[in-house]
Amino acid sequence: MSENEGLKKLNREERVAFCREVMENLSDLVEGEAPADFCERVDEILGDCQPFNAYRNTLEATIDLAGECGDTEAEFAQVDEDAFLRCVEKVRGKLSS
Amino acid sequence: MAEMTDEELLEAVKRDDPGAFDAFVDRYGRRLMAFGVRMCGHHEDAEDVFQETLLKAYQGLKDLREPKALRTWLYRVAANACRMKRRKEKPSREISLDDFKPAGWDDTMTAEIPDWSALPDDATERAELRTALEEEISQLPPDYRLVLLLRDVEGLSTQETADALQVRVPAVKMRLHRARMALRSQLEAFHAANAGAKPVMGGAA
Numbered sequence: 001m002s003e004n005e006g007l008k009k010l011n012r013e014e015r016v017a018f019c020r021e022v023m024e025n026l027s028d029l030v031e032g033e034a035p036a037d038f039c040e041r042v043d044e045i046l047g048d049c050q051p052f053n054a055y056r057n058t059l060e061a062t063i064d065l066a067g068e069c070g071d072t073e074a075e076f077a078q079v080d081e082d083a084f085l086r087c088v089e090k091v092r093g094k095l096s097s
Numbered sequence: 098m099a100e101m102t103d104e105e106l107l108e109a110v111k112r113d114d115p116g117a118f119d120a121f122v123d124r125y126g127r128r129l130m131a132f133g134v135r136m137c138g139h140h141e142d143a144e145d146v147f148q149e150t151l152l153k154a155y156q157g158l159k160d161l162r163e164p165k166a167l168r169t170w171l172y173r174v175a176a177n178a179c180r181m182k183r184r185k186e187k188p189s190r191e192i193s194l195d196d197f198k199p200a201g202w203d204d205t206m207t208a209e210i211p212d213w214s215a216l217p218d219d220a221t222e223r224a225e226l227r228t229a230l231e232e233e234i235s236q237l238p239p240d241y242r243l244v245l246l247l248r249d250v251e252g253l254s255t256q257e258t259a260d261a262l263q264v265r266v267p268a269v270k271m272r273l274h275r276a277r278m279a280l281r282s283q284l285e286a287f288h289a290a291n292a293g294a295k296p297v298m299g300g301a302a
């Protein structure tokens with residue numbers, strides 16, 4: 001994504017197409033689900049690309065942070081306990097009627 | 098009953114054991130309500146969705162044959178309840194990857210991008226960041242929010258998310274990726290806005 005050594009090997013159209021492909025597959029790259037040959041190509045072309053590395057790192061951090069929102073404490077902070085108990089009692093009533 | 102496995106819990110429900118409902122609520126209730134709150138945005142709708150989910154889930158548990166699929170099945174019930182609640186709303190808007198192209202992309206001369214990936218160790222700052230993320234999640238279009246909540250927040254696999262939402266895996270992956278890109282972009286803006294005031298996020302400013 002920047003003017004680095006790897007990207008200089010590609011012409012302009014190839015660069016734009018390659019960067020678009022990377023952009024579309026960044027989640028797979030971060031999660032290790034991208035095909036090995038694609039990963040190798042990304043490392044070869046964008047290994048020293050600051051914007052790419054920063055983009056990938058911050059996407060990874062975003063995913064990690066979203067995962068933290070699923071931790072029990074963060075999850076339960078979403079729940080109004082009085083409302084929760086009220087709902088449970090309503091459902092209990094419907095189930096027993 | 099709190100220590101029961103899902104298999105034992107299902108058996109208890111099928112036998113109508115005393116306390117089975119409470120054990121089910123204790124294990125999954127708050128998580129399902131939190132999911133409803135995150136999907137619906139406001140508490141009144143979330144309470145309706147939670148009640149509907151709890152009622153249908155508990156009634157349907159007796160017919161569930163595969164205990165290992167319990168969590169995925171519960172989220173399917175919850176997602177359907179959310180969809181029913183939203184059925185009169187406008188269709189979900191689409192997120193385009195073009196919205197997240199770094200400046201200079203077309204010239205392949207992108208400027209440096211701040212790397213704020215070192216998240217703060219301080220618990221208060223970290224919680225502040227999560228709160229900002231929660232706010233951004235609530236702003237995602239519903240179809241994207243559903244996928245992101247199930248996959249990244251609740252921790253379902255891609256296949257489980259597809260099963261829960263009854264959509265194909267490529268559709269899950271596409272929505273998930275765009276939702277993540279949208280959140281990354283918003284967190285970057287949050288970082289930029291806070292960088293001058295205080296170092297909310299770690300790493301380079």
